[in-house]
Amino acid sequence: MKSSTYRCCITMRQMSLSSSLIAFWPSSVSMTIFSISHLDICNRRAFAFDCKVKKVAQYTITYFDIRGRTEAMMFLLADQGCEWKDVYYSYQDWQDGKVEFKKTTLFGQLPMFADGDFTMFQSNAILRYLGRKHDLYGKNNKEAALIDMANDGAEDVREKFYKCLYVEWETGKEKYLENLPNELKPFERLLSQNSSGFLVGSTISFADYNLLDVIQNLQAVAPDCLNSFPHLKAFQEKMESRPKLKVFLQSDKHKAPMLPPF
Numbered sequence: 001m002k003s004s005t006y007r008c009c010i011t012m013r014q015m016s017l018s019s020s021l022i023a024f025w026p027s028s029v030s031m032t033i034f035s036i037s038h039l040d041i042c043n044r045r046a047f048a049f050d051c052k053v054k055k056v057a058q059y060t061i062t063y064f065d066i067r068g069r070t071e072a073m074m075f076l077l078a079d080q081g082c083e084w085k086d087v088y089y090s091y092q093d094w095q096d097g098k099v100e101f102k103k104t105t106l107f108g109q110l111p112m113f114a115d116g117d118f119t120m121f122q123s124n125a126i127l128r129y130l131g132r133k134h135d136l137y138g139k140n141n142k143e144a145a146l147i148d149m150a151n152d153g154a155e156d157v158r159e160k161f162y163k164c165l166y167v168e169w170e171t172g173k174e175k176y177l178e179n180l181p182n183e184l185k186p187f188e189r190l191l192s193q194n195s196s197g198f199l200v201g202s203t204i205s206f207a208d209y210n211l212l213d214v215i216q217n218l219q220a221v222a223p224d225c226l227n228s229f230p231h232l233k234a235f236q237e238k239m240e241s242r243p244k245l246k247v248f249l250q251s252d253k254h255k256a257p258m259l260p261p262f
Contacts, residue, residue, distance in 0.1 A: 057083040057084050057085040058082065058083065058084070058115065058116065059077065059082060059083070059084035059085070059113065059114065059115055060084065060085045060086075060087060060113070060114040061073065061074070061084055061085070061086055061087070061111055061112075061113055061114075062087040062088075062089070062110055062111060062112040062113075062114070063086070063087075063088065063089075063110045063111040063112075064088060064089055064090070064091040064094065064110060065088040065089075065090070065091075066091060066255065066258060067217075067255035067256060067257055067258060068258075069110075069111055069123040070111045070123065071213045071216075071254075071255065072123070072127060072206075072209045072210040072212070072213040073111075073113070073123070073126055073127055073130060073209075074248065074253065074254075075209040075212060075213060075245060075248070076127070076130055076131075076134070076136065076206055076209045077130070078244055078245055078247070078248035078253075079204075079209070079242055079244050079245040079248075080134050080136075080244075081244055082134075086253070089101065089110070094110070105121065106121045107121055107122070109121065111123055111126065113126040113129075115129075115133075124151065124155060124210075127151070127206045127209070127210060128148075128206065130206060131147070131205060131206035136203075136204060136205050136206045137205060137206065138200060138201050138205060139201060139202075139203075143200050143201045143205075146199075146200045146201075147199070147200045147201075147205045147206070147207045148207075150187070150190060150199045150200060150205075150207040150211070151206065151207035151210050151211075153186055153187070154187075154207065154210045154211045154214050155210070156183075157183045157184075157214050157218075158214050158217070160176070160183065161176075161214070161217060161218060164176040165221070165258075173221075177221070177222055180218065180222055180225055181225075181228060181229075184225065184226070184229055184232060185229075187199070187211060187229075187232055187235075188229040188230075188231050188232050191231035191232060191234075191235050192231045197234060197235060197238045198235075199211065199235075208235075208239060209239075211235070212235075212236065212239045212240070215232070215236055216257065217257045220256070220257035
């Protein structure tokens with residue numbers, strides 16, 4: 001997590017009110033004082049101290065150490081400048097019933113998302129929660145409805161991709177890839193009708209992050225799948241060039257899609 005160093009100065013009177021000062025320090029920030037020096041400012045005794053300030057993660061994402069249902073929410077959080085903590089479990093141990101924590105989850109599934117002491121499950125419910133919290137849900141009810149529509153459409157594409165990848169790879173790969181352009185046409189149409197370059201409205205929404213995740217997964221098996229879709233191609237370039245998201249995509253937190261054989 002990022003930290004910054006500051007030089008601070010407080011008077012003796014303020015020192016006596018240290019408990020009050022602490023009360024005003026944000027709970028999302030931790031401070032470590034590593035040097036203190038005495039100053040004489042206008043004949044008033046004071047102390048100066050150097051401190052390191054580190055932003056504490058507000059969010060926690062619990063999942064498996066693979067790319068899957070959490071990448072879109074990580075795109076969103078990274079792009080919005082949020083810090084989060086990752087907690088990982090072994091997927092095989094989870095499937096084999098060796099993880100006691102599984103019994104405490106609502107549906108026996110991951111991911112689990114925590115915002116402080118508030119926890120929730122289901123990846124798309126989490127995306128919608130973050131969309132509302134970070135103003136990524138359109139400017140009115142109609143835009144919100146269209147964002148839901150686009151996100152559900154992206155999820156349809158994801159589900160078919162996962163079915164091909166995990167269930168029908170040997171027998172259904174060719175048919176799936178042949179039909180893939182038909183799966184992408186609706187998003188090309190949406191983007192062609194919106195001059196902002198996003199799926200809905202003039203600003204980014206949670207559905208844009210989800211669609212980017214789906215596109216990256218598809219390109220793992222069909223690298224040229226966007227060649228016939230200029231608006232989708234421009235959309236991907238626009239998203240991946242956003243400064244904070246670009247940093248995440250180049251980091252170790254970003255995981256490559258899983259490919260057969262598993």
